[in-house]
Amino acid sequence: MRQDCVMSLQRRMDVLAKSAWFENLPAKALAELAAQGRERKLPQGQILFTANEPAEGMYVVLSGSVRAFRENIDGREQTIHVEGVGGILAEVPVFDGGAYPSTTMAEEDSELLFLAKEDVRRFLLQHPEAALTALAILAKKLRTVASLAEQLSLKDVTQRLATLLLEEARRKNPKLLDGVSFSMPLSHAQLASRLGSVREVVTRSLQKLVQQEVVAIHGHRVVILDLKALRAQTDPHSKASPASAARR
Amino acid sequence: MRQDCVMSLQRRMDVLAKSAWFENLPAKALAELAAQGRERKLPQGQILFTANEPAEGMYVVLSGSVRAFRENIDGREQTIHVEGVGGILAEVPVFDGGAYPSTTMAEEDSELLFLAKEDVRRFLLQHPEAALTALAILAKKLRTVASLAEQLSLKDVTQRLATLLLEEARRKNPKLLDGVSFSMPLSHAQLASRLGSVREVVTRSLQKLVQQEVVAIHGHRVVILDLKALRAQTDPHSKASPASAARR
DNA sequence: ACAGCTGGGTGATTTAAGTCACTGTGTTGG
DNA sequence: CCAACACAGTGACTTAAATCACCCAGCTGT
Numbered sequence: 097m098r099q100d101c102v103m104s105l106q107r108r109m110d111v112l113a114k115s116a117w118f119e120n121l122p123a124k125a126l127a128e129l130a131a132q133g134r135e136r137k138l139p140q141g142q143i144l145f146t147a148n149e150p151a152e153g154m155y156v157v158l159s160g161s162v163r164a165f166r167e168n169i170d171g172r173e174q175t176i177h178v179e180g181v182g183g184i185l186a187e188v189p190v191f192d193g194g195a196y197p198s199t200t201m202a203e204e205d206s207e208l209l210f211l212a213k214e215d216v217r218r219f220l221l222q223h224p225e226a227a228l229t230a231l232a233i234l235a236k237k238l239r240t241v242a243s244l245a246e247q248l249s250l251k252d253v254t255q256r257l258a259t260l261l262l263e264e265a266r267r268k269n270p271k272l273l274d275g276v277s278f279s280m281p282l283s284h285a286q287l288a289s290r291l292g293s294v295r296e297v298v299t300r301s302l303q304k305l306v307q308q309e310v311v312a313i314h315g316h317r318v319v320i321l322d323l324k325a326l327r328a329q330t331d332p333h334s335k336a337s338p339a340s341a342a343r344r
Numbered sequence: 345m346r347q348d349c350v351m352s353l354q355r356r357m358d359v360l361a362k363s364a365w366f367e368n369l370p371a372k373a374l375a376e377l378a379a380q381g382r383e384r385k386l387p388q389g390q391i392l393f394t395a396n397e398p399a400e401g402m403y404v405v406l407s408g409s410v411r412a413f414r415e416n417i418d419g420r421e422q423t424i425h426v427e428g429v430g431g432i433l434a435e436v437p438v439f440d441g442g443a444y445p446s447t448t449m450a451e452e453d454s455e456l457l458f459l460a461k462e463d464v465r466r467f468l469l470q471h472p473e474a475a476l477t478a479l480a481i482l483a484k485k486l487r488t489v490a491s492l493a494e495q496l497s498l499k500d501v502t503q504r505l506a507t508l509l510l511e512e513a514r515r516k517n518p519k520l521l522d523g524v525s526f527s528m529p530l531s532h533a534q535l536a537s538r539l540g541s542v543r544e545v546v547t548r549s550l551q552k553l554v555q556q557e558v559v560a561i562h563g564h565r566v567v568i569l570d571l572k573a574l575r576a577q578t579d580p581h582s583k584a585s586p587a588s589a590a591r592r
Numbered sequence: 593a594c595a596g597c598t599g600g601g602t603g604a605t606t607t608a609a610g611t612c613a614c615t616g617t618g619t620t621g622g
Numbered sequence: 623c624c625a626a627c628a629c630a631g632t633g634a635c636t637t638a639a640a641t642c643a644c645c646c647a648g649c650t651g652t
Contacts, residue, residue, distance in 0.1 A: 166494075191476075192483035197490070220476060227475035228439070228468060234482040235440035238489060242445065245493035246414070246422075252638065283599060297639060299601060500608065531629065545609060547631060 105130055108209055111158050115182035116233060118226065125223050132219075133209040138162070138202040144185070147199045151189035153212040157181055160206025164198040174289055178203065187230070190216050248292050254301045256291045258329035261311065265320055277319040305329070353378055356457055359406050363430035364481060366474065373471050380467075381457040386410070386450040392433070395447045399437030401460040405429055408454025412446040413537075423537050426451065435478070438464050502549045504539045506577035509559065513568055525567040553577070 108130035112118045118126060135158070138144055144155065147166055155162075161180045176198050179185055185200055190213040220227040247256055261280075268278040282290075288298040305311050310326050312319040320326060356378035360366045366374060383406070386392055392403065395414055403410075409428045415421050424446050427433055433448055438461040468475040495504055509528075516526040530538075536546040553559050558574050560567040568574060 188483045188486055191479040192487070193480070194484075194487065197487060217476060220479070221472045224469045224472040224475055227472055227479065228465060230479055231439040231468070231475065231482065232441070234479065234486060235436045235442075238436055238482060238486055239440070239442065239445060241486065241489050241493060242424075245489060248493060284601095285599080294640065295600085296602085296641085303601080502608095532631095533629080542610060543630085544611080544632085551631080 104135065108133060108135075108156075108158065111156060111182055111209070115156060115184065117184055117187075117229060120229070121223065121226055125219075125226070129211065129215075129219055130209075132215040133211050136208045136210055138206045138208055140202050140204050140206075142202050144200040144202065144208065145196045147197060148195045151186055151194065151196045151213065153210055154187050154190045154216060155185040155200075156209040156211065157183045157185070158207040158209050161203045162200050162206055162208070163203050164200045166198050175286075187234075189213070191230075191234075253291060253293045253297050254304060254329055255331070256293075257287075257298065257301050258305070258310075258326050260287075260291065261305075261318065261320070262326060262330060265318075272320075272323060274321060274323050275319065277317055279316050280318050281316045352383065356381060356383075356404075356406065359404060359430055359457070363404060363432065365432055365435075365477060368477070369471065369474055373467075373474070377459065377463075377467055378457070380463040381459050384456045384458055386454045386456055388450050388453050390450050392448040392450070392456065393444045395445060396443045399434055399442065399444045399461065401458055402435050402438045402464060403433040403448075404457040404459065405431045405433070406455040406457050409451045410448050410454055410456070411451050412448045414446050421537065422540065423534065435482075437461070439478075439482075501539060501541045501545050502552060503577055503579070504541075505535070505546065505549050506553070506558075506574050508535075508539065509553075509566065509568070510574060510578065512566075520568075520571060522569060522571050523567065525565055527564050528566050529564045 105127070109123065109126045112126050112130060113121075113123075118129070133156070136155075138160070140160075144162060145151070157179050159181060161178055162183070162185060163178045164176045164185060166174050166176060185208075186196055188197055189195060190211075193213075220230065247259060251259070262272075264280055265272060265276055265278050269276050284298045284302070285295045288295050291298060302313070305326075306313060308322075308325065310320075310322045310329065312321055353375070357371065357374045360374050360378060361369075361371075366377070381404070384403075386408070388408075392410060393399070405427050407429060409426055410431070410433060411426045412424045412433060413421050414424060433456075434444055436445055437443060438459075441461075468478065495507055499507070510520075512528055513520060513524055513526050517524050532546045532550070533543045536543050539546060550561065553574075554561060556570075556573065558568075558570045558577065560569055
């Protein structure tokens, strides 16, 4: 038992050290944090916490993966993010003292490290470098969310779809050229939910891209045939330019 | 001159002390920060910094007000936020090291305090309480932006308009009841820019609300006549329920 | 083998938004 | 006083998107 506990602590530290939030911190600091956490197992499909429920702390994913989502008033459930090992859930309420912003559910059997918000705050006060890292991460998130908002507001579905494909492609394979392919295991309905649209529209938009030979699709594999054309779809200029219409 | 400088320092501290970012900090800490800043005058209409330009630091509004906006590729310019005295501009790039996320322009003659990003970082390392406050503010912003994104994606213009009116009303007068009024000195075009739409649509939406006697408008003064109806406009359910149409 | 499910593909119709073009109504300044 | 301008109001038209209502694979369990 004693042995178990030590091993577990070590494991927690390993995960924390690899997390973007705590990298570059001395082992001593990590040990301190790891010691304060409580572990928790979460079988697949189980809910960890629910949106609007008062928050007591945040969670670090030690194994498995957890999905955060929200139920919109019109009924559809929208995935916000998925966290794998080292990922953090519910950091926002720890900082601002509010309620959980989303509902989270284990995508597979997972283990989590719970850190009470007071512990986290105390830790950050004692380790200001960690606080600065946290600030950097939140700031990045803010940018991401803001640009996401922009996309949702200003572009038509085809443009948003093209943007998403480009992002996905870049994530898998940063050096982009014609012919790169990647796997995107999402149903049209899931795609639609990420794009803020509905299945039918996504189907038709995808079709359009395929017919224009901008991309090709085989099952869950997406091949980018014409990077330039895809980029053109991305920005609203393409509409204005008569040349591009001819090319299609 | 010497006198000027002292007075100026005092003024800076007064503003900083009232800013959400630095309230509750000891005067000594504020003085330290104020001393590191450089003041800058910005006549109305002048641009402070431009989106995507590398960021050297952030600005505190000492007087006047400054508007942050972005030019979208399709030409329209979208207001992101407006900061008055005590407000902060460009904190995000200070934390994440990136470029300015928006363009900012003085809405009226303004004075600003520039704080170099290294100075801010050093300050936060030495005053972890301030870092925690900053985290809280960023976290709140994240929530706001996220809910904003949700709104943009899921609601029609009338719904977004209703939401904006409710928010505005709550900011001026937190206890909401039928008959509260507030001033909203925005042209329809400016409203449209905040709602991600165009003037004509906003005009018609407003008209609709007025005709349904949900709100009344006299010049720049908005009176909320029927709070419940306004709230109903806010969520997409209202469409589904035929009863609500009768009630209006 | 087939009922039932899930994911995809389509046509027809409706609707909110955007676009254009023009009118009306102040305000401001020469 | 009138030209110029900015803002608001409107009608007519166009167009993405959403919605509805189907059909058509494949796959799964019985």
